[in-house]
Amino acid sequence: MSRHHDVVVIGGGQAGLAAGYHLRRLGLDFVILDARTTPGGAWQHTWGSLRLFSPAAYSSLPGRLMPPQEGQTYPDGAHVIEYLTEYEQRYGLPIVRPVAVDAVRRDGDRLRVESGSGEWRARAVISATGTWWRPFMPAVPGRAEFEGTQLHTVEYRRPADLAGQRVIVVGGGNSGAQIAADLAHETDLTWVTQRPPRFLADDIDGRALFDHATARRRALDEGRTDTGGVASLGDIVAVPPVREARDAGLLKAQPMFARMTATGVEWADGTTAEADTIVWCTGFRPALSHLAPLGLRGPRGHIPTAGTRALGEPRLHLLGYGDWTGPASATLIGVGRPARDAARAIAELLAEA
Structure with missing residues (x-):
């Protein structure tokens, strides 16, 4: 029917x-x-x-x-x-x-x-x-060799699930920052980002970002100079939990690693880090x-x-x-x-x- x-x-x-x-x-x-x-x-x-x-x-x-x-x-x-x-x-x-x-x-x-x-x-x-x-996970060399747990943003729930573990959070956007802040107190955390994280000023939130995006769209529609998207302001909104973890020195990002191993990850210079769980906040x-x-x-x-x-x-x-x-x-x-x-x-x- x-x-x-x-x-x-x-x-x-x-x-x-x-x-x-x-x-x-x-x-x-x-x-x-x-x-x-x-x-x-x-x-x-x-x-x-x-x-x-x-x-x-x-x-x-x-x-x-x-x-x-x-x-x-x-x-x-x-x-x-x-x-x-x-x-x-x-x-x-x-x-x-x-x-x-x-x-x-x-x-x-x-x-x-x-x-x-x-x-x-x-x-x-x-x-x-x-x-x-449709969660996306990048094709990192050695990913299939890693013997620990791999989660995407969609599968992460609470820090208690990973308490006491060595955890690597991958991703420099809002999800990566919020989940890293969530895990900073209860795990041995390593936060990895493709480029250095860019925090928006503390007084800028989604309301200001929407206003900025709207003004940019209006400018483009009227044929004026492109003022740059919201990404030109930064990548991470400093909501209170993120701000607190950042100010406590718990959100110090490492650059993206080159490959994964059975027990963790390895950077291009040979530095390694062991991990029980990797959380992919990769969009x-x-x-x-x-x-x-x-x-x-x-x-x-x-x-x-x-x-x-x-x-x-x-x-x-x-x-x-x-x-x-x-x-x-x-x-x-x-x-x-x-x-x-x-x-x-x-x-x-x-x-x-």
Whole structure:
């Protein structure tokens, strides 16, 4: 049995909810398919001490401010899950879960969305599956020889799990810094980064980064000089736990090692370090395998887009995968604007049809 809608949104995390908000405002008939069994998207699977980079009010989806978390300037993951749960209920978003989408195919004037739970046919599709489900680990020589434990960011939970161990954390971004700070007191920690870590000034958080990204986008749209992306300001937001570990001298990064051995790692100069566990905080790739039948894949695994619209399939929009699908679109506060643009573009497409 196949169900028909104007729009199918694939993914019920923050990007899918933002899309749903704007589709509802435009009066379109849509459904959101979510592979998770409960609300919250990837936030359900993060480590315990994770903190947002921005105060609650600056970590909000369209239409509804995130309430502050008592005793916390920067909310934790559990607070985000509560907010997303309340958000989808508040707006009565039509979410079907759990539905894991296997493929999207062209089917005449429709796109056919296939899953183990059935099929949906839509005049347009918004893919909002994110990146959390495709962790990236670099091909370091000797990685298969290492006899200890290797974890990615997605598998790390709490310092108690690694207490007393020799741990190497790899990665100089926010995740690497937060997890290194988390482990600094309970493990024999070595923090390794590709380049020297660049901490943002203590008074700069996600709110300032979003303002900077927005100003840059406006400048580019108006043909003015590129002011540089948020990366020009630094890589790591100094949220309180990171700031405390840094100021205590516990976050002194080592350069990237050259190879791995059975018992640890080795640098190019022959220096070695033993390790029981290596935590790879090395990022993600977009989770787009369900779109493979459309034949749209471009360089670096990205699908070429104009804004959120796929260049090779105008009925498909991609939302929340990174700056290539809208400035700051992988953040709570940033996804609202590209979600609005995608919904408007789809409404215009359907009106023309």
